[in-house]
Amino acid sequence: MKTTRWTIKELQSLTTSDDGKVRREPDGIVTKVRAGKRGITVAFRYEWFAGGKKHDYSLGSWPKKTLAELRTERDLAKATVSQGIDPGAAKKAARIEAQAAIAATIAESERQAAENLTVTDLFEAWLIDGVRREDANAELRRSFAKDVLPVIGKKMIRELSKQDLLSVLRTAKKRGLNRTLVILNNDMRQMLRWAEKHKPWRGLMADGNPADLMTPKVLDDLKLLDADYNEVRDRTLSPAEVRELRDIFAKLESDYKALPKGQKYSGIRPVNQHVQCAVWICLSTLCRIGELLMSEWQHIDLEAGTWFIPAANTKGRHRKRKDNNVTLSPFARRQFEVLHKLTGATPFVFPNTKGDSHVYTKTVSKLIGDRQCRFKNRSKPLSGRQHNDTLVLAGGANGEWTPHDLRRTGSTMMQSLGVVPDIIDLCQGHVIEAPKVRGTYQHYDYAKEKAEAWHLLGERIEALLTADNVQEFRRA
Missing domain, CATH: 3.30.160.390 (Integrase, DNA-binding domain)
Structure with missing residues (x-):
């Protein structure tokens, strides 16, 4: 060698x-x-x-x-x-030491990262693993993006305090949306309760859950939540207000048409025809505005005068939702006929701008609310939106009205016409609670009685809008 x-x-x-x-x-x-x-x-x-x-x-x-x-x-x-010293053993020891140093560095980095987790980080983790609502958490994401994350999204969980949560509610309070405050307060509580039970969040809440300090007394003392925030809304439109609403629609259109050329875009525009039809359909069918705005032409038979509302479009827990078959009165059918001339070429009765889906289900509510700005506590108009009081009824004496109030108004009209409460509930698409044995043996759908109720309501509305004298509701 x-x-x-x-x-x-x-x-x-x-x-x-x-x-x-x-x-x-x-x-x-x-x-x-x-x-x-x-x-x-x-x-x-x-x-x-x-x-x-x-x-x-x-x-x-x-x-x-x-x-x-x-x-x-x-x-x-x-x-x-x-x-x-064996150099091989020394090299192995050095490698082990280096690996230990790297592991320690990674652990320290992870520890620091965990300590610096923010409210936004918690919110995203909660959406994935902690909450699952029927709309796939879409409304949660929207409300937090609007009212919570801009205020405290960058706040580290270990530093989150009661004052931070109050800041969220105070900021939302400036917009005068009291019911929104209740929802925000409840949602933040739910998120933080989940954090208390899961790593690494619970380790970051060493001083306790700040939501526990948001007691009703604290909220009441700061006047963040009105005493009646949880009360059920019971606003109905009187017959005089229904007539007044019809007259407002007509006057806005006639005033707009009478404007000299060149001034049509400087004044208050008339209420969109789609919105007008939506108003009268809600009143005459007792439907929810969301059910109407999600409707598709494939579910409406204008010749037969029927409208099928799939259970998926209705409100409530999945197991309690059910399809609703609406028989359209001549009055309600005419509203759909007007809409068909406007949107019949699309699959949706109220299509979005692209025509590939329906409009946002709160669109009509927002458009109607924009024309009752005295109740909105807004310091300035929202971009691209109306900002006037053209749809305030009875001089504002009865407060703001919403599309859902039309559903309540129509139900009250049915009641005054002698329709029994169970049939009114069925017309509204409510699930009537009954003993299990009744559901097993009784399957009649009351379609005939419901059709008669909708027909009576349609006649009542037409008479109301054409009569010279307006009378208040009275029980038959």
Whole structure:
């Protein structure tokens, strides 16, 4: 076996015929030539004797390392051996120490990252693992994006306090939306209660859940929630107000048409025909505005005068939802006929601007609310929206009205016409609670009685809108 040192020139001249050649250099380096798919390589090892046994240590290979690097590695190994330390064991220990240092660094980084988790981070985690609502959490995401995250989204959970939660409610209070405050307060409580039970959030709430300090007394003392915030709304439109609403629609249209050319876009526009039809349909069918705005032409038979409302479009828990088949009175059918001329070429009765879906289910409510701005507590008009009092009824004496109040008004009209409450509930699409045995044996759908009720209501509305004298509701 040769005991001469390798030279660069010799290494570069190696061929496959040199495969397996072993060379021992005089300074303890032993090499072996390997010819493989990746070309010619030379493995370098350092050998020494200790305790009567031969030991070796891999230095690496050429050409991955240069000759100078390989011999420097040998010098370090030799120095380590001279201290009675196995360089292989020393290298393994160094690797373990380095890995431990990396693991410690990662753990510290994760700890710091966890300590700096924000309300936005919690909200996103909660949406994924902590809450599942029927709209796939769409309304939660919208409300938090509007009222919560802009105020406290960047706040770290470990620093979150009662004052931060109050800031959210105070900011929303400025818009005069009291019911919104209740919803926001409840949703923030639910999110933080979930955080209390799950890592890493519960570890960040060492001082407790700040929502626990948001007691009714605190909210009441700060006048953040009105005393009647949880009361059921009972607004109905009187017959005089129904007539007044019809007259407002007509006057806005006539005033608009009478404007000189060039001024039509500077005054108050008339109420959109789609909105007018929606108003009269809600009143005459007792439907929810959301059910109407999600409706499709495939579910409406104008010739037969029927409207099918799928259970998926109705309100309530999934297991309690049910389809509703509405028989359209002549009055209600005429509203759909007007709409069909406007949107019949699309699948949706109220299509969005692209025509690929229905409009947002709160669109009509917002449009009607924009024309009752005295009740909105807005400092300035919203961009691209109406800002006037053209739809305020009875001079505002009875307060604001909403599309849902029309559903209540129509129900009250039916009641005054002698329709029994159970039939009114069925017309509204309510699920009537009954003993289980009744549901097992009684399957009559009261379609005839419902059709008669809708027909009576349609006649009552038409008479109301054409009569000279307006009388209040009275029980039949």
